[in-house]
Amino acid sequence: MDLPFSRRGSWLAISWIKASDPTRHVPEGLYLRTVRDRGDYQQLFRIDLPADGGREIRAEASPSIMHLFPGGTKSERSGVVDVCIPTTSSVRFRGRGTLLRLSSIPGPELSYAIPRGEGSWIVNMLGAGLRLMLTPLRGKLHVDAPWQAQGSQPMRFEMHPDIAGEFDIVIEEFAQALTPKRLHPPFEDEAAAVEADFLAFAARHGGEGPFSETADIARYILWSCIVNPEGAITRPTVLATKDRLTGIWSWDHCFTALALCPGDPALAWNQIMTIFDHQDEFGALPDAVFDRRVVQNFTKPPVHGWAIGRMLKLGCLDRAMKEEAYLHLARWTDFWFSYRDYDGDGVPQYDHGNDSGWDNASPFIFRPPLEAPDLATFLILQMDTLAVLADELERSKEAIAWREKSTAFLRLATSHLTRRGRMGFVASGTHEEIPNESLLPYLQLLLGNRLTESTRTSLLKSLEEEGYITQWGIATESTLSQNYSSDGYWLGPIWAPSTFLMVDALFRSGENNLAKEIGSRFLDLVETSGFAENFDAITGAPLRDRAFAWTASTYLILARDISARP
The missing domain is CATH 1.50.10.10 (Glycosyltransferase)
Incomplete structure (x- = not known):
């Protein structure tokens, strides 16, 4: 996976970081990143799909959707997670037949995760200079971020499927004020809008x-x-x-x-x-x-x-x-x-x-x-x-x-x-x-x-x-x-x-x-x-x-x- 997955206008991207990369001080793996600045805190979450105990991920992507397969093989039986960047400030994960684990990289002690209500969590990442809100649209979000006086490091978020074996979660950037929640159209509609944006750019x-x-x-x-x-x-x-x-x-x-x-x-x-x-x-x-x-x-x-x-x-x-x-x-x-x-x-x-x-x-x-x-x-x-x-x-x-x-x-x-x-x-x-x-x-x-x-x-x-x-x-x-x-x-x-x-x-x-x-x-x-x-x-x-x-x-x-x- 040589090309970062991102979209026009966004400061967010998903990249595979190799162990041989001397510029990153993180384990090899797939990461949700911010591309702001050039510091050590660009890596927001490591992405894992712990189905069948496997940690290896195979990725395939178009401009609008990235498909992630656990265990290193493309198999509907072992599950799939689809990723879209529907807006310039959000990332959406939809999965079936697998879990999604997002693990933060240890950072400044004042970074933290706190519940917001209705299953959502606010994550403040001081090193990256970002505030994020994680909102499960379908399935159950399990959070492991024990409070330690002024922060909660490290943080781990696991998205579990519902009774039908599916989940859907959106991660959104925000500043200090939380505006009214954005309505989230069906995943396919958001991906289609991104695809249309790329095709219009390519045609020009x-x-x-x-x-x-x-x-x-x-x-x-x-x-x-x-x-x-x-x-x-x-x-x-x-x-x-x-x-x-x-x-x-x-x-x-x-x-x-x-x-x-x-x-x-x-x-x-x-x-x-x-x-x-x-x-x-x-x-x-x-x-x-x-x-x-x-x-x-x-x-x-x-x-x-x-x-x-x-x-x-x-x-x-x-x-x-x-x-x-x-x-x-x-x-x-x-x-x-x-x-x-x-x-x-x-x-x-x-x-x-x-x-x-x-x-x-x-x-x-x-x-x-x-x-x-x-x-x-x-x-x-x-x-x-x-x-x-x-x-x-x-x-x-x-x-x-x-x-x-x-x-x-x-x-x-x-x-x-x-x-x-x-x-x-x-x-x-x-x-x-x-x-x-x-x-x-x-x-x-x-x-x-x-x-x-x-x-x-x-x-x-x-x-x-x-x-x-x-x-x-x-x-x-x-x-x-x-x-x-x-x-x-x-x-x-x-x-x-x-x-x-x-x-x-x-x-x-x-x-x-x-x-x-x-x-x-x-x-x-x-x-x-x-x-x-x-x-x-x-x-x-x-x-x-x-x-x-x-x-x-x-x-x-x-x-x-x-x-x-x-």
Whole structure:
């Protein structure tokens, strides 16, 4: 069970947590979780079906219903529990022929369970910051939560069938005040409403396509990763995942926006603005945003001008969006030139690998700050987009100024960073060359024919001959490098964003066949290995998180773009 079970808008999810996962300090099993924050208290209840003494669970799911079978086998004789998330703040379990046990994870001593009346129980989980109400609609709820002065830890809830062998229970989130009880339609009606919501979303975002089955899983990931506004999340937003990395990083959102743009421009724009809502007074963007905190220790690369430029070509932005984009991109661009150019040479630098988005890429083995070809490329493209926006907003003088700045900076960056015929990483201040075999410098191919023909030829020759292209796509570190690692994060594995950027770069450089080949290999990789955070570049094995939104987004974009190319 690689994909969390959730629904659009909800902060609740059900996930299988493996014993090998070092980020969770809980026993292996199936858990009802909240995806708020990133703390140890995301796991609310462990789910067990103790029929016939068995604890193993087999799960099957559609977007609207998860079916759980006790004992690890699908058998009506041993029972089944159906799960639905009918609203963004509730989960419903319906079962027959088995028990349902929900066990809390030991947490702060002030967490507790108290009876509410009519068989319902209120559960206050301090660590997770949640209050829940458990209401049996059918069957009997047995509670083991002995009171201990100020709390009742641990807590265990067992749902027993009625005389007909069936039960039905709903778990609902609430704040301080309990509103009048919601009427609960038949389980099938609630599940049908959820299914209709997903199908409407899927229809807006491509419906059937050349990769329809896998594409539907991609659409499910995007749909289910949406959360409603809460805390620092100011808009309906697609989280990176509802598994481990339950936040938004300040470049992930661009790829999601591009996938959503053709079908739902407003939702796509919310993805862009959910980060720009936290742009600071200096124009900087945060590293990441969670519902309960904004991480400002790092930033992320200025891919936003490139992404918004693509959105403009797709016709996704109305005038109000263009006005917003222009103001935010101008401040974001000025930040880099005003506050990230410590040696004053006119070429901004990264302070850390995290600022590049490629956290541990091989250039950052050396002490930053580093002036980087990809950063220069993104800033050039961002100024190009600002010029286009200024034209469309009738700001002709500003459009001319942005084009002049872009041209001048291209000239400066090229002369300043070029070593052995191409732009490379150099140390800020000393300007010594930083040796590396990362894919990062190849992103300068996004400049297309603005690079000299000799530079393009040199880069393309190295790309094809020096161990970057594999059976499954394009590695983030040369497979021939001494720094290559099969599960090295940005030291080798194939990632969706690096693939998408390189495919676009190759198209811009006139290398259509190679672009389509690498894009197609990535599509095959996802078809084979799912929507992982990244992949072993040699074997194609999925790595890390297995339900990543920007992997799903990139799959949908490439499937659309490659099929449309001659």
